[in-house]
Amino acid sequence: MKKFLQKLFEGIYNNILYVALIVGGFFLMFAFTNLIFETGENGGWREFFKVAGTTILSSGVFMAIAKSHQFTNIFKDELRSVIYSSEHLENRNDLDDIWIRVSEALCKQKFHTINKKVFNTIKKYYLPFDQEYFYKRFDMDATYEFIDEYPDYIKAEIELDTDIVVDDPDGFKYYFSSIIPLPPNDNGRTQYNLEEIKINDEVLEDVKEKGFLKTTRTEKALSIDFKYHIPTSNDEIKITRKDTTIYNLDSNPFSSHSASWLYKMFNVRITYPKNLHIDWVDFGVLGKWTHNLKSTNSHNVLKANYNGLIFKNQGFMILFRKL
Known part of the structure; x- marks a missing residue:
């Protein structure tokens, strides 16, 4: 029955x-x-x-x-378009859970013991959740010369030419910082000078007097800290900067350029004397830097280019050695 x-x-x-x-x-x-x-x-x-x-x-x-x-296909397509539309997703409070589940599906449920750590690492370092802007173009032109009066000291003149894409109508905070270790008995020889900074071709005046640039010297290091809020109504900002640094080569045998923001394209040009040896080290990037080395009678010129995304804490390192 x-x-x-x-x-x-x-x-x-x-x-x-x-x-x-x-x-x-x-x-x-x-x-x-x-x-x-x-x-x-x-x-x-x-x-x-x-x-x-x-x-x-x-x-x-x-x-x-x-x-x-x-009908089933049409209904599924329309439902999918509603659920995954930008307007709907922006109002959801479970995007982290969706991100994990979609990632698990893409990975075909592999590596259950570490997959959450993988997803959280990608979210933290590769997705621009906390980024106010990114560098559409970053050009760096650096010239190194030894100081005749102090053979163990080197002078670095660096010019930066950058295009920044902003995703905040209220503007953004532009900042940079550095710490230069000092040798014993430096006697004030280590110096830093911000020669010029321009925002959309307009010079930013009196950066020290207005408190934008602060330098702090201790027995062990010279600290540099620059902060300036840039109000903008444009989506793209052009910033150029020139600075000169004199420092002890033995106390600073390398220069590290690690990204704090997302970079789309990075171009580097380094001019240095022939009695200075340079080693280039890729720093965590997913692709490869391209290099081109040329020589003149007295100097070497190294050009490096990375045409692709450089994420947070990636970049390059330069190792210096006096010959």
């Missing part, structure tokens, strides 16, 4: 359109015949069969449509 009822229900479901047409049509025909409902006393039954017939007929047609493969 159970199997009979199961097959009966399956047969009705698979042929729901025909069952609805027959039963619904029969009820409607029953409702409008005058042979049965000849008096007003039976008006309630007439209305019952009329409503029941219409409901069965319309429900059967809808179920037949809903069962169709085409």
Whole structure:
């Protein structure tokens, strides 16, 4: 009996359109015949069969449509477009969970013991959640020369030319910092000077007097800290900077350029004397820097280019050695 009822229900479901047409049509025909409902006393039954017939007929047609493969695909596509639209996603508070589940699906559920750490690392270091801007172009031109009066000291003149894309209508905070270790008995020889900084070709004046640039000297190090809030109504800002640093080479045998923000393209040009040896070290980047070394009578010129995304804490390192 159970199997009979199961097959009966399956047969009705698979042929729901025909069952609805027959039963619904029969009820409607029953409702409008005058042979049965000849008096007003039976008006309630007439209305019952009329409503029941219409409901069965319309429900059967809808179920037949809903069962169709085409309707299912359309419904799924429309539902997906609603759920994953930008407007909908921006208002969700479970994006982290969606990110993890989608990532797990992309990884085909591999490495269950470390996958959350992988996802959190990618989110922290590769997705620009906390970034106010990124460098569309970053050009660095550096010239190194030894100081005649102090053979163990070197002078670095660095010019930066950058295009910054901003994603905040209220502007952003532009800052840089550095710590230069001092040798014993430095006697003030280590120096830093911000020669010029321009924002959209306008010189920013009196950076020390206005408190934008602060330098702090201790027995062990010279600290440099620059902070300036740039109000902007433009999506792209041009910033150029020139600075000169004199420091002891033995106390500073390398120069590290580690990204604090996202870079799209980085170009480097380094000019240095032939009695100074330079080793270039890629620093965590996913691709490869391209290099081109040329020589003149007295100097070497190294050009390096990275055309691709450089993420936080990536970049390059230069190792110096006096010959």
